[in-house]
Amino acid sequence: METLPIGHLDIKDRKFAGAHYTPNNLAKFVASQIFESISTKILNKNIRILDPAIGDGELILSLIDIFKTNNISNFEVFGFDTDYNALDFAKSRINQFYPEIKINLRNLDFIELIQNEYDLEENNLFSNNNTDLYDIIISNPPYVRTQIMGSLKSKNIAKTFNLTGRVDLYHAFLVGISKILSEGAIAGIIVSNRFLSTKTGCSIRNIIRNNFKIIHLWDLGDTKIFEAAVLPAVLLVKKEKLINSNNIPKFTSVYSTESTDIKGYANDIFESLNMDGIIKIVSGKVIDVKQGVIDFGESNNSIWKLSNYSTDSWLETIKKNTYCLFGDINHIRVGIKTCADKVFIKNNWNELEKDEQPEEELLKPLITHHIANRFKTEFPLKKVLYPHISIEGKRSTIDIENYPRAYKYLLNNRANLEKRTYVLEAGRKWYELWVPQDPESWIKPKLVFWDIAEKPTFWIDFDGSIVNGDCYWLSCDDDNKIDLLWLALAVGNSSFIETFYDNNYNNKLYAGRRRFISQYVEKFPLPDPSTNYAKELINISKYLYDNSSFSEVLSFQVKIDKLVLKCFGLDIEEVPR
Helix, strand or coil: CCCCCCCCCCHHHHHHHCCCCCCHHHHHHHHHHHHHHCCHHHHCCCEEEEECCCCCCHHHHHHHHHHHHCCCCCEEEEEEECCHHHHHHHHHHHHHHCCCCCEEEEECCHHHHHHHHEECCCCEECCCCCCCCEEEEEECCCCCCHHHHCHHHHHHHHHHHCCCCCCCHHHHHHHHHHHCEEEEEEEEEEEEHHHHCCHHHHHHHHHHHHHCEEEEEEECCCCCCCCCCCCEEEEEEECCCCCCCCCCCEEEEEEECCCCCCCEEECCHHHHCCCCEEEEECCCCEEEEEEEEEECCCCCCCCCEEECHHHHHHHHHHHHCCCEEHHHHCCEEECEECCCHHHHEECCHHHCCHHHCCCHHHEEEEECHHHCCCECCCCCCCEEECCEEEECCEEEECCHHHCHHHHHHHHHCHHHHCCCHHHHHCCCCCCCCCECCCHHHHHCCEEEEECEECCCCEEEECCCCEEECCEEEEECCCHHHHHHHHHHHHHHCCHHHHHHHHHHCCCECHHHCEECCHHHHCCCEECCCCCHHHHHHHHHHHHHHHCCCHHHHHHHHHHHHHHHHHHCCCCCCCCCC
């Protein structure tokens, strides 16, 4: 079937609305997976098909194609969308290719429909009209984060749909879809993969697991299927009254890789999804396809990850040889957030008028990712105006009037600072940082690491520098744990930690960049520091801190990687799959 050009919503408008229209090859994949999972019982009835955010109709058309190819005509198509032009376009496409199909397209908001029809007290949808249920739902719901929806709408949706954390509009769609599927019905839903591996995705993970039987989950990762920077996943689920807790759904993961250990070839991403290993596709892209099942974790708060024999045995070996975790050294914190960087952060404070140059004791060296380097960084050029102190162990804000030059400078910027209304509403002073962290901790030895990086980048700071919000940090309060900090430095900068990260979290962005955030790094393992291998790693870290240069670090990298593997009892040649 020929794909017609999209004649509505430019890229900017689609981004604001969260409307990432489904590429043809992805639509065909989702439709084919749905068709393969439909029961005979559904095929033998008058089938009601719905796309609750139909957009340009690509998903529905792909499903109709498969039905028609298999000589199935006993179905009726329903579609909703808030964009009238998109709806009209979808209708014209369906009529062009399949004029005989009975279609019912409505210009309405699916979420508002659910909110209006869903009785929270009775926990019953469409209680007066149970015929409004569907046998197949195929959908690519809009991805709209809290900050775009607005606080009021976000809170209203969260309350109605029993969602917590950072609410995305597609979360509400998933809840709504679970309420309007008939018993035994199938849904194929394209979502963002963020819900798999973040703490804020906890509520929607539990809603999915408690309302559907999950058949298969595909994490399509950084394969750039969409024109926008969306990392998609596909959920194939079934509606069942009793969800079998022993159900272990299939999980397929595919991410770009630089590996040259090619195991097979495919025409495109979707052909590769039945394979396993490093696959090269016709376009030249190399991808790592992993097959397994979903590991739901030990609690309702656990993230979901791919589990297979080689990965599980590798992780079990690590667990047996783990002495403690990074988070056992101390709490991991994000850097400061000023929410007014142009006011608080500069590398040229001395260029201000002298009577506006803040007092030197308020200007602190600021570490940012721009100077990130393994083991040790250059001394920061930027300084932050830091109006916070510790009094009797409690964080306090300075009396700015005691610092006349800083006071004059900040007064000249007061209008901009007071635009941060959330600071004032929280009962804070207008010249405070939004997230200042603990002033006492900055002077302690600390492990610092870059938030978003392709390769793990950890270093130690002994200079009392403050860490900016594009990095995270871990201070050492106990002198007896300082060797653990040195050991964490070596483990954090090893290739082992990349593999550990990928097999536990796999929260990658484009270009292979990983998210080194608190919830992941706190779970990074450390071996017993008393072993000879660990002692050697500690000494290497100290040496590289004192002799930090790119060439020095590079010359030790292979040795560090091998020692870390030995510390955890791992085969040097073993790579889990």
